[in-house]
Amino acid sequence: MSDIKKVKKYLEDKKYDFIVDVRHRPSDDVILLYVLQKKILQKARKGYTSNRQLEFIKKKISEEYGANAEVVVTQSEDHFDLEAGVFQIINLKFDDRVIALYMSFNSEKCVSLWLDVVGLNQELLEDIEKHLRSILAEANVLVNAISWTSTESDMPTFPAILREIKICQPIDLDGLLEILHKNYISISDKWLNRKLDQLRKKGFLRREKNGFYVLTALALASIPAGTRHTSSDIERALALGKRKW
Numbered sequence: 001m002s003d004i005k006k007v008k009k010y011l012e013d014k015k016y017d018f019i020v021d022v023r024h025r026p027s028d029d030v031i032l033l034y035v036l037q038k039k040i041l042q043k044a045r046k047g048y049t050s051n052r053q054l055e056f057i058k059k060k061i062s063e064e065y066g067a068n069a070e071v072v073v074t075q076s077e078d079h080f081d082l083e084a085g086v087f088q089i090i091n092l093k094f095d096d097r098v099i100a101l102y103m104s105f106n107s108e109k110c111v112s113l114w115l116d117v118v119g120l121n122q123e124l125l126e127d128i129e130k131h132l133r134s135i136l137a138e139a140n141v142l143v144n145a146i147s148w149t150s151t152e153s154d155m156p157t158f159p160a161i162l163r164e165i166k167i168c169q170p171i172d173l174d175g176l177l178e179i180l181h182k183n184y185i186s187i188s189d190k191w192l193n194r195k196l197d198q199l200r201k202k203g204f205l206r207r208e209k210n211g212f213y214v215l216t217a218l219a220l221a222s223i224p225a226g227t228r229h230t231s232s233d234i235e236r237a238l239a240l241g242k243r244k245w
Contacts, residue, residue, distance in 0.1 A: 007031055007065055016057065018049045020074065025100065025114075028149055028191055031061060031069040036076070037105060068194070072104040079105065086135055093131055097124070111136065112145045120150040120186045150186035161195060162204060162219050170212035 004024045011019055011033075021034035035049065044053040058069040074080075087101040099116040106112055113132065117124065125148060133143050149155075156164075164179055165171060171179075173193055180187050196213060199205045204219035 003065060003067070004031060007061055007067060007069075010061070010064065011057075016049070018047060020077075021080075023102075025102065025116075028194075029068070031067050032072050032102065033057070033069055034072045034074055034079075037073050037108075040073070072102060073106070075105045075108055079103065082139065082141075086132070089135055090128065090131060094124075094128060098128070106144050109140055110142045110144050112147070113143060114147040114149075116149050117186070118150065120148060122185060125185070147188065148186045149188065149191065150184075155187060155191070156180055156184050158195070158199060158204075159222075161192075161199065162215065162222070165205070165213055166215055166220070169214045170208065172210075172212045176213070 004022065008022050011022065018039040019033050019035055021032075023032045023034070024030075025032055033054070035054065039048050040054075041048045041050055044050040054071050058071070061067050061069045083101065083103045086103070087098065090101065091098050097118045099118060100114075101116075102114040104112045104114075115128070117128065129143075129146055132146070136143055161176075161180070164176060168175065168179065173189060173196065176196075177187065177189055177192055180192065196205060196207075199219075200207055200213075204216055204222070205213050206216055207213055
């Protein structure tokens with residue numbers, strides 16, 4: 001888990017007062033940096049920032065604290081009231097299935113949303129999206145995009161990811177994402193890319209120059225084969241057969 005206290009201390013020491021709030025999004029371990037739109041200029045100066053400086057800050061947080069950071073653009077302090085209000089209304093409708101809701105303004109009347117939902121499926125996703133757009137439309141706010149994640153229990157574990165790679169290797173990020181998405185609807189390319197990088201650093205994966213992933217000997221030794229019809233070796237043989245067919 002990212003050490004948000006250290007990140008906050010770093011930002012305070014640097015006197016980045018254009019960042020009005022810092023939060024931790026636990027489902028994907030991301031640090032959120034809230035910045036007022038009116039404080040973003042083409043060139044940074046005292047009390048103001050720029051997109052280039054914000055990218056530098058995100059990179060610095062990643063290098064120094066091993067944390068991924070995202071910038072959430074706000075129009076005013078009322079942003080937090082609107083965000084909290086929408087969160088309460090949507091949770092009332094869906095029996096507290098929405099664990100978290102974050103809102104970033106693309107412009108004064110247009111937002112992008114990020115939601116963490118328990119037991120997310122396609123039907124629930126469409127229902128929540130419909131109500132979100134309706135709620136915000138009443139406030140004359142358009143929805144530009146919605147990003148979805150589910151609780152960690154609904155996401156593939158490291159062994160599950162390695163098992164799929166063993167069956168289909170060599171495989172690239174997009175191919176693996178397509179396969180995992182059948183059982184884990186909320187999985188994103190960013191989330192999966194981060195997990196693959198962690199597995200690579202642990203010595204379980206090797207990334208080829210063409211971007212395809214293959215298991216190392218360490219990973220192969222850790223995945224049981226067995227002789228049951230569900231064994232990963234049998235599934236791999238079937239997968240290879242399909243490619244030839």
